[in-house]
Structure formats: structure tokens, C-alpha cells
Amino acid sequence: MAAPPLMLDAETRAGLWRQLVSAIETYATKLETSRVTPPLDPGEVRAMLSRFDFSTPVEASEALGFLVEGLWKFQTHTPHPRYYGLFNPAPTTMGIAGDALVAAFNPQLAAWSHSPLAIEIEQHLLRAFGARFGYDPAHTDGTFASGGMEANHTAALTALVETFPEFSCRGLRALAAQPVLYVSAEAHHSLLKAARLCGLGTDAVHEIPVAPNLRMNPEALASRIAQDRAQGFAPFLVAATAGSTSAGAIDPLPAIADVAAREKLWLHVDAAWGGAAALVPELRPLLDGIERADSITFDAHKWLSVPMGAGIYLTRHPDILDRTFRTAVTYMPREAAELDVVNPFQHSIQWSRRAIGLKVFLSLAVAGWEGYAAAIRHMVAMGALLREQLEASGWQVLNETPLPLCCFVDVRHAEGRSAAYLHAVAMKVVGSGNAWISTTRLANSVPVLRACITNYRTSPDDIAALIGALEDARRQLR
Ligand SMILES: Cc1ncc(COP(=O)(O)O)c(C=O)c1O
Secondary structure, X not given: OOOOOOOOOHHHHHHHHHHHHHHHHHHHHHHHHOOOOOOOOHHHHHHHHOOOOOOOOOOHHHHHHXXXXXXXXXOOOOOOOOEOOOOOOOOOHHHHHHHHHHHHHOOOOOOHHHOHHHHHHHHHHHHHHHHHOOOOHHHOEEEEEOOHHXXXXXXXXXHHHHHOOOHHHHOXXXXXXXXXXXXXXXXXXXXXXXXXXXXXXXXXXXXXXXXXXXXEXXXXXXXXXXXXXXXXXXXXXXXXXXXXXXXXXXXXXHHHHHHHHHHOOEEEEEOOOHHHHHHOOOOHHHHOOHHHOOEEEEEOOOOOOOOOOOEEEEEOOOOHHHHHHOOOOOOOOOHHHHOOOOOHHHOOOOOOOOOOHHHHHHHHHHHHHHHHHHHHHHHHHHHHHHHHHHHHOOEEEXXXXXXXXXXXXXXXXXXXXXXXXXXXXXXXXXXXXXXXXXXXXXXXXXXXXXXXXXXXXXXXXXXXXXXXXXXXXXXXXX
16 A cells, blocks of 8 residues: 555665654754855745745655755754854754654643653653752752743733632633733833733833942832822833843842842743753853742753754742633543642643653753863853953943853944944844844843853854954954
8 A cells, every 4th residue: 555645665665764863863963064144035045935936846855855955055053063043053963853853742731641651751850950949859840842932921810819819710700900011121022012912001010220330229129119009090010131141240149139029029031042051060150049039931942952943931839830721621631630749730821742851851951060061161251252352352241140141342442332333233244144243222222232142052263253254354344
């Protein structure tokens, strides 16, 4: 009997797997010799795609070859050691294997009975990461998520349910006052989106000024809360950041935790990137106070370098996810009803869901805590080297952070602090194909160039190449 067209015959499959493995291995070993950035021409991409009208099937090897070639050509290569970008990782080898296995076995993570191993692996990991942050494993709960956005959204929802129990059934209209939450001016904008998704609207997000070191000012937080209460608002959540996106700033967690405790507000810490410092003993003190957070966002697809998407939401309130997400439903599997287990669909935003934790499990099992600590240490060392070499070549680094992220301006150019000049420098570097960097504004105000070490393979030669690309850009703009 001929194999159905959706399952290719054994011989074709064998050839396809060989082609696939060879493409993955070539990408892993040859990437650093290629450009980092693609041409940005939508017409060219669409022209390449136009041959597919799907009326005439193509051979499996041809289709796969088309994608491999296309991805090489039309992608900003975030796994490249000279991608100095937005926390996007070079994926771990074990993470790639884990994701491939998940695609093939396709475990369904809605109900425990369908994926006992995958779900228990995720629970095991949540407790292990919670312990690193100082949570008691016996009282740690959480969920894997698509990324930091979903984890922060989960934080806002759980804080609403905890503070206003009537919110679950009757929604915001049941509340007597407008709930408001607090973030620093450096916080990630996913919290604004989360406010929208919760029905609060972005005006409910009250931005607290930062000190010159870009950390939230706890006194300003306390006085804004008092002012808001006096005006009839209902404060419910403080979302601190441990490793801000623009500048790697870590809010003063102990002082913020004191304010949150005094004011009886849910404390969330967005440690999407910086949370990995918890894996390195000498960096762990940077996160002191995080153990007092009611919930934490921590993305494994950032500094733990697993393939996207792998967000994590952790909490020390074991029943809050159930109270936020449980619904009565008749058609879902019930085999696990008598067991003391988690049914993820009752416990998180998603319903049917991919097994996110397996790539994290394989990566951590093979590297161990020590392997991760060594990789993170290396990236921190590369960050220090970058800072040193920037300063030595006439760039001034404006942000203070122990994390490997430099925000800088050009002190050798008359326009070296202007947004237009800095943007032009970034575009020259990106256009050269030698590296990817970007621009941002510190505390949404001061323009800077931004370069972050996100890749465990970035070496001193790569740092030298970035310095060279910056020098070329500066020369061309003279
Ligand atoms: C501090 C912080 N929080 C949240 C997010 C959102 O995470 P994701 O892109 O995984 O949804 C990011 C993304 O860079 C981030 O830097």
C-alpha cells in the first residue's frame, strides 16, 4: 500500500532525515563564517515564494532544500556569535534535539493523562528553578508559557484574582475602583500589553521614575501609591524588573519588596533575561529579594539558550493558578481525576499546548547547573571585555550593570549623542552584515546604541569584529 501523502514512504523519510540533520549541523558549524544580517527586501522574499501555488506538489527534498536555502538568506541570524541583540539565543544542541522530538511525539500538554512524563518534567523543572530563586519547593507552583509576554500576562491575571476575588466571575466591572499597577520607566512593554489584555487598559500602568542608575526609585513608588489611593485608585501589583531590556538594570528588589509588603500589593519580578544570574553563585546576590516575589517571569529561551519559545511563570502561591484558570468542563480527559496532579489547561492561559519544558530538561540535564554557570560567566566576561574595548575606542558606556549589556554613545563625534547619528551608526553596522546591534533610549529618554552578549559562542575575536564595524561606521559618517 502506498504511504499516504502526509506520511512519506520509508525511503524518502530516511533521505529527508539525513538532509535535515546535515542542514542543522552545517548551520551550527558554518554560521559564523556567514553574514549576520539579511537583505531587507520584501519584493525579493515574495518573488522567491511565488513559485508555490500548491497546485503541483514538490518533492520532499526540494521543499526542505528551499526552506534551508531561504532561511540562510533571509534571516537575521540570531544564533550568530556577532548578533549583539535582544536576548535571542544561539540554541543549545540538546534544545534542538528536544524540540525535534517534541515535534515528532507531539505530546499534548492540556491534560495530565495524555502526557504524564512531559508534564511531570515541567513540574520538576519549575520546582528546581523556583529553588534557585529561593522559593520553598513544597510551595512552588508555576507554568511554562510561550515567552515572557505570556508569563507577565499571567502575573497580571493572578495578581488581579488574588486582590479582587470577584474579578474571576464578574470581571473588572464588579470592582468599585480602577485597579492600577506599577512598573519602572525601564520595564518591558509586555506589561502594557498585559494591562490591555486584562481589560485594564494601558492607563492603569503607572510608571515610576528611575534613579540615574536606571533602577526603580522605591521612595517614588511609595509616594505614587499613596497619591493613587488618595485619588481613589485601587493599587494591586508592583512589577519590578531584574535585568531591563534596554540597559540590564536590576531594580532594588529588597526595598521594593518592603513597599509591596507594607501596601499589601502583589510583587512580581520580571527576570525574563536577568533571572539566569540565579544559576551563578557569585551573581546570585544581584537578585537578592526575588525570593519575596509573589511571582517571577523567567525565560528559558533567553539566557538559558533553548530554542524559542520557552517562558516560565513561577509563584509561591500553590493555588493561585487554579483559582485564576480553572473552569468546569465535561469533554476533557478525566483519567487523572483521582491523582494529585496538575492539568495544565486548568492551570494556565493556553489549552492545547506544546511540551515546552523538554528542551529545557535535556539542556539542563546535559550541561548541569555547572555547565550553565560556566556559559553565563563566559558571556559576562565578554560583556566586560566589550565595555573595556568600547571605552578604549572613544565610545562612552552610559549604563551601569554587571550583566553583559552595553549602552553607549560616541564621544569622538560632534553629533555622537544624537538619536539620528546613533541610528545611522547602527544601520551602517547592520548593513555591513558583520554584526547586529540596535538603538534604544534609556528610561525612554536618552538615545544610545545597544549591544548585548546573548551567545555562549561569542569570543574575543567577535568583540574585536564589532569594535571594527563600529569604527568603520564612524569613519563613513564623518
Ligand atoms: C525583561 C523582559 N520581559 C519580558 C519580555 C518579553 O518576553 P518574550 O519576548 O519572550 O515574550 C522581554 C523580551 O525581551 C524582556 O526583555
